[in-house]
Amino acid sequence: MSSGSQFRAIAAGGSTVGRRVKAEIDVGTLSPHWFAMYLYLKALFTVRDDESVIFDGFNRKAQEAELVIDSLKWLGRPFTILNVRISDEEVKKRLAKRKEIEGRTDDSAVEERLKEYREYTEPAIEIFHRAGTLIEINGQPTPEEIAADIRKVLEL
Numbered sequence: 001m002s003s004g005s006q007f008r009a010i011a012a013g014g015s016t017v018g019r020r021v022k023a024e025i026d027v028g029t030l031s032p033h034w035f036a037m038y039l040y041l042k043a044l045f046t047v048r049d050d051e052s053v054i055f056d057g058f059n060r061k062a063q064e065a066e067l068v069i070d071s072l073k074w075l076g077r078p079f080t081i082l083n084v085r086i087s088d089e090e091v092k093k094r095l096a097k098r099k100e101i102e103g104r105t106d107d108s109a110v111e112e113r114l115k116e117y118r119e120y121t122e123p124a125i126e127i128f129h130r131a132g133t134l135i136e137i138n139g140q141p142t143p144e145e146i147a148a149d150i151r152k153v154l155e156l
Contacts, residue, residue: 001043003036003057028109030116033063040064044071060117065124069131081128082150086139088114 011022024031040058047053059068059081072079086094092110099107106113128134135153139146150156 001053001055001058003039003055003060006039007031025106026109028106028112028116030060030120033061036060037064037067040068041071044075059124059128061120062123062127065127069127069133079133080135080154081133082135082137082153083125083128084137084139084146084150090140 007021007025010018011025012018021031021035030036036058040055043053043055055068059065068079068081091114095107095110095113098104125134137146137149137153141149
């Protein structure tokens with residue numbers, strides 16, 4: 001389940017909330033933690049006990065990281081947090097390529113997105129590290145190699 005996909009769908013809806021979300025996407029800022037967590041919890045509560053799920057992009061702020069840990073522990077669900085590490089230069093290169101292919105407006109706001117990452121996401125990653133749930137993945141290789149590394153650490 002991808003938070004980005006959900007936010008882009010809301011933005012495309014044209015509602016008052018959708019227009020606000022679109023404005024945030026266009027300038028590269030993260031949505032409020034409570035909104036991301038609403039989407040996360042709504043999705044989490046639909047996952048059956050016999051199912052596994054990957055939540056992509058739902059825990060980018062400290063409050064979100066804490067809620068993810070608390071909610072999954074409360075439900076008694078085992079979990080692992082993956083952090084795919086990549087250099088700023090590689091981020092810029094890949095987002096430029098994606099912008100050419102997909103034309104996403106948020107790919108024009110790379111510097112703001114990197115600033116948001118350093119301000120909000122790095123502290124969230126530290127929370128997962130302290131909780132002992134974090135696995136670091138090298139994001140520099142090809143997407144295929146990264147996917148293979150993820151499958152290996154998750155034993156898939």
